[in-house]
Amino acid sequence: MMKIAVCIKRVPDSETRVKIAADGKSLDEAGVKFALNPYDEFAVEEGLRRKEKAGTGEVAVIALGPAAAQETIRTALAMGADRGVLLQADRIPVDGFETAQLLAAELKDGGWDLILFGKMAIDDYNHQVGPLVAELLGLPCVTAVAHLEIEGTRGVAEREVEGGIEVVEFPLPAVLTADKGLNEPRYPALKGIMAAKKKPLEVKPVQPGAGAIEVLALTLPPERKEGKIVGEGAGAVAELVRLLREEAKVL
């Protein structure tokens, strides 16, 4: 028996061409295709696998977002999740702590064995809602999990760090955030898509607080400048490294 919650987010598709809205502070959503955040797909898949392994249990998906996020939840239901909850708000807060508080309130008394997140959302790169929720709920947390083993109420996770792989032990219940490599998400099957239409999806209106982070501007990054030939032969390497460090700032 595994009771698993997966928190997911509706995000602009990774191929989205970014256009700034008239307010100069947000994405112009005209023509933008939205999708389930790819890292959350790993989380949903992991939830399904853990439940399948346990034999019984439940996978509930929870999203905070606009009414249209019901579609995103249906995607997860089509993959095999059992039910969905939409915390419906006009906007997703810029301040991750506001999001975390709303999710934590929803998750609080759920009796979950595992609460799963993607390690980050590909729109805001905020990288924090999972561990914030864990702290608010007082649960152990491992982030950016790329490999996972669970025996009973003990888990061993592996996460990529600079120059190696960190091996982390933790007790259940726990909050985990999923990285690429954790699994290969399944394709929603036809029957899953049909079944998803009939699965319960509860919509609960919420009012996110204003938060302490205020967007001043969203801008496009400066254009790529012309490339240059640094030099010829091994003698040019020192200058190349200098440029990569000081100009391009990638080393």
Added chain:
Amino acid sequence: MTTVLAVLEQRDGALRKISHEVVTGARRLADALGSASVEAVVCAAGPVGNAAGVGSFGADKIVTLTNASFGKYAPEGYAQAIAERAKNGGYRAVVFPASATGKDLAPRVAAKLGVAVAADITDVAVDGGAIVVTRPVYAGKALLKAKVAAQPAVLSLRPNVFTPVERPKAGTAETVAVNVPPGRVVVREIKAAPAGTLDVAEAQIIISGGRGLKEPANFKVIEELAKAFGGRAAVGASRAVVDAGWRAHADQVGQTGKTVSPTLYIAVGISGAIQHLAGMRTSKVIVAINKDKDAPIFKVADYGVVGDLFEIVPKLTDEIRKLHG
């Protein structure tokens, strides 16, 4: 007095280089706030070798928080120790590196302080007393500028952006033993990443080889260079060499569909057939090394070096090793 707290990183009792970036960023913020001081803090099991050195990058004070469990990263212990210090110290801001550990630790600390993290920032300024950060969003396709009103402001700095700047300060050192309960989440070990596990689609750095390598065995010069980046680099290959059976399909960059966009892409001995360019042109910085100065790859490269790759690449490997040593 206004103080900015800079959270440093150590591994095996030695300060990680990224700590210098954090101190540099914290110093920049402190200066912008107007003669604020920077206090650096690091969690460790005992004294940290070169900790006092951060004084030269602008830290007024270096505090080592020690606990027997702090040898390796202890997520809960570190978070508690730093959050307690942050709460009691009345800091204006707490600055983390957005490293693998920093990304894990910063939100834990932020939650204990009741605020969010302004994560992965590439710039920080002060405007009318308010802290203003810039951070890339939408996979770097846009930059978000935001005011952080949280008290304290918790920031994490994108690695490789805040180039360390020497700003000698006194750098007085202090060691404080802290008490924390045993953590539930325990780091057992850091394993070496098995070679070749890094997927080209995910890697921050990709070194790709093409037909210019002449034969499959010569790919070792590419592998050596990738290794010099300490596990952050993946080895890629052009379609031509994959088709020739020199490398596995999984290594192939440059077919529509598998667009890679690493921070740094180094194309070695790749002429730049259209298929390849399509796959890597969204990389942030592109370096091309090729003997043919008219190769199309140079048209998309930010930096090109013309010449014999068998001379250039080993030299580059040496230089990178020196940087990451």
Added chain:
Amino acid sequence: MADRILPAAYQPPLPLDRLILQDGAEGAGDRMELDVLIVGAGPAGLACAIELAKLAKADGTELNIGVLEKAEALGEHSLSGAVVNPRAFRDLFPEVQDADFPFRGGGPVTKEAVYLLTKAGKLRLPTPPTMHNKGYYLASLCEIVRWLGTKAEELGVNVFTGFPAAQLLVRGQAVAGVRTAAAGLDRDGNQTAASMAPNDLVAKVTALAEGTRGLLAQAWCQWQGVTSENPQIFALGVKELWETKQPLDRVIHTMGWPLPSDAFGGSFVYPLEPHLVALGLVVGLDYKDAGLDVHVLLQRLKLHPLLRPLLEGGEMVEWGAKTIPEGGFYSLPERRAGDGVVLLGDAAGFVDVPSLKGIHYAMQSGMFAARAIFRAVKSGEGAGTALGEYDRMVNESYIAADLYRTRNMRLAFRDGFYLGGLQAALMTLTGGRFPNGKYRMQADADVPRRLSPGLRPGSVFTPDGRLTFSKVDAVFKSGNATRDTIPSHLVGGQGVSTDVARFYAAMCPAGVYEAVDGGVRINAPNCVDCKATDVLGPRWTPREGGSGPKYKRM
């Protein structure tokens, strides 16, 4: 033959043995039973689904309707000009006002112009009567499809995106359903941990609304020996969407340059919004020069003084390509209904080239089919005679009448632009009665191609990356993000020489083919499913769902 290529000589036959499969054959994962299965979520398929759902609702009948679509999301494989005649919309949604349809342009078309171009000049022509667009609406077909899809889903239709139909399931001479393409295979066609077996979908009636050069529609016609008086012929359209600095206030069509005089085609320039311009070039695939490259011709066209000032400083935001069935009346299959099956829209060839219209015919054919299907399913017949009603409805409707009126107009152009233009003008004046009889056509692949070294339009074009783009840039702008490790879905023929490879490389707008020493290299993931290759080169087969382009506003 050293100076000519006959495309058909290098084209493998349609693999009927693989395309027609007995229902119950091994190899499927899930099996799903529906009342009506519609293959293709384009205007034809969705109009059919909507009309069916409405009929069932009005009748109080429970009808399980499924629509299969190969694109990852609705509309992503749909591409058209487009100026839309709204009559089918009004028929399908009598309760909706024109202003609430998913049209662009801020109202009906009011200004239009037709030009004959020379390399540096232009001659304004009177708008040919067939090309009058006043009262019609500019639109993006992607947006139309998404809108129709939402309507269909609201009516309880199951729309399955990301599921290409790959094989026709049959029982005896009857169509029983389709089998979808497998997903997640590796490059050699082996299963992986993430692979998904094909699914079988069976239904009382299967509507093939696959769009242009539909694979299963072709297979069914060939299997059942359903022929047409002329073979179907095609044109290839390459289209770009531009955000312009300069506003545009009129619909523009051009003829002439940069097309050679022995090729049929022209361009369109449509302001979806004053600063959002769709432009494209359409060229008949019976062109004579083996080196003709439609993508490159479009790039050249943009440099013409008519267009350059409009585009300068703007940004090309999307690119795509699609073929168009151009054969018209004489290329329609002799019947579009059979035992358990109907053919709709472009898959049946309902396009009127002289007026450049197809969307409303597609929708209308879908609605007629829905009415026939509903009666058939309701009466329990599901088959031949009841579905024959669909053919009758089409034959008695404006679809057949419009196509008959212009029956020879496109065909006249096989003789070249000027002679063809003259004949077409006479046809217009005589309501299609001049000249008597019927123009004979060959299939595009049977038209020999001239090898003319040094005279290859497109062979020496260097894109500037601002106004003009390479095929790689173009494919990138199509949103194509096909997994690059899927098995190749293009089936080539034998003995492809370098000359033939060059012909393929020029023909394919997406850079799928590259001529290499002694043959052709196939970059299959580049494919945007325009189907030109299926007309003239290697056969196209469906691949993993969600592959191909991701059009947004094409």
